[in-house]
Amino acid sequence: MTDAGGPLPSPRAVAELVRAPAALTVPGDTLAGAAAAGWPFGAATPVLALSSTLLYWAGMALNDYADRDLDAVERPERPIPSGRVRPGFALGLSAGLTAAAIGAAGLAGGRRALGVAVPLAATVWAYDLALKATPAGPAAMAAARALDVLLGAGTGRLRDALPPAALVGTHTLAVTALSRREVTGGGPVLPATTLAATGAVALSAAAWPVPRRGQGRAARLLRQAAGAGLLGSYLSTAGRAQLAAVADPGADRIRRAVGAGILGLIPLQASLAARRGALPAAAAVAAGFPLARRLSRKVSPT
Template identity: 65%
Template sequence: MGVGPVPAGVPHPAPVASASAGAATPPDLRLRDLAELVRAPAAFTVPGDVLAGAAAAGRRPDLSTAALAVSSVCLYWAGMALNDWADRDLDAVERPERPIPSGRVPAPVALGTAVALTAVSLGLAAAAEGRRAMTVAVPLAATVWGYDLWAKSRPAGPAVMAATRGLDVLLGARAGRTRSALPTAATVAGHTLAVTALSRAEVTGAQPWLPRTTLAATGAVAAATALHTGPARRGTGRLDRLGVAAGLLAYGATAGRAQAHAVTDPSPGTVRKAVGAGILGLIPLQAALTAGAGAVRSALPLAAAFPLARALSRRVSPT
């Protein structure tokens, strides 16, 4: 989906032959190459959007919620494949090791993957909840494609990416309860805005003010989550509050600590690690938001998925 931050890069240079050389003679595709294309481990950050939105709307997880979560994952993968297709010439210069410029995945295959996964995503959303889901799923898909094909390299890019995550949260809300999920959607969108802004410095490195700003934003997101899901919130019990605290501690230790390192060392490698940590940090943030809405049982699968996502990210980069 492009529902996770990816670097915007710089305006595309003239096409480089090596970027599409693999398209003429398709190589033997490997599952690992396709997993790298769609940033498979980062998909663990996606179902939590739907679960957090459902919890905020007072909705218990059911089969339709599960179908919406799978729909969201498919759209995320579509956005990642589309991102690499759109950036194939730029990646041939800046990141020749990526699947398309390296010749491991032909460009037409990447585009076809994006189209197919988008169609599957919309089909699952329609099957799950019909017209209600489509009123969010269609704008969400359009925003993902708009980001990859137009907004990514423009000033509006981070805001558009943030909008995809906010819409993803609203996808999980019950019909007629979308308004109650808006604070949760805004919190997830705020985190995404900060990490996407930082991702623009993955290749070149950042000026110290940028990771300093994103670190402050991460602190603001954590504070907003604590306030929104605090003891005064109706319906939250002790176990729910413990879930919020655990989620926020993991969020700070993951996203916050990596961004603090980038403040002291804003080199490309450190910034890239901070972006990857920011992407994975969505999982404990979603768990905190879900627990704070009184759905600690829904937060438990997210807590369990977090270490698995971190382990897989060491094999396939989430950025």
């Protein structure tokens, strides 16, 4: 089979293009936001999680399309510069996935969901095509992940989802800033700053109040224990790699710290959901963590 300009890429090449395993870090955003807002979309919430996943894949494909000339010099093994994926295919795939993501959001939540999904899609495209290499790049990426959390709440319950959105956004801001040194490496200050941000996010998440209404003491303690355990996993995953990058801020250690920071979003999201009493959702998100770690050894999440 062929596209308009040549053979279709292999499934492996497409998986690398969209960073397929890293998509396991995405549904937890929407679920954490939904849990904080009281599940305003009910049974349709998983469709919103699918929407955010599709948009993440769209952003990854668009990222490689936009960076194809730079990658030809710095990362020639990537799908486009290696010739395994044509630029036109990557752009078309990104557009198609974006349209599918917006359609899924509209189907699940109507105008309330589209009120977040459309700005989220616009932020993803603006980041990849215009903002990534500018000083505003990390903030734009952080805004995209924060909007991803707010997608679970929709325009009607945004206020309730602001705390987890701020925490996920702060984590993303720090990891994105660190990712700018994946190729060149750098001094210890940047990974140390990222490590401090990770600690601040964990402390803030631990201080986020557990709702008292409609629950007994035992239920609150269970939620607190689950949230604390998952936060410990977050700190261990992201913080340990960042500490290693402080000691040796070469490109390889920084790249590992960035990858660990991406994967560390999963226990963070699960912790935020658990603290709002959504233990089944937290368990579902956390269940993806070992799979994401295993798959990341085959397809890089960065």
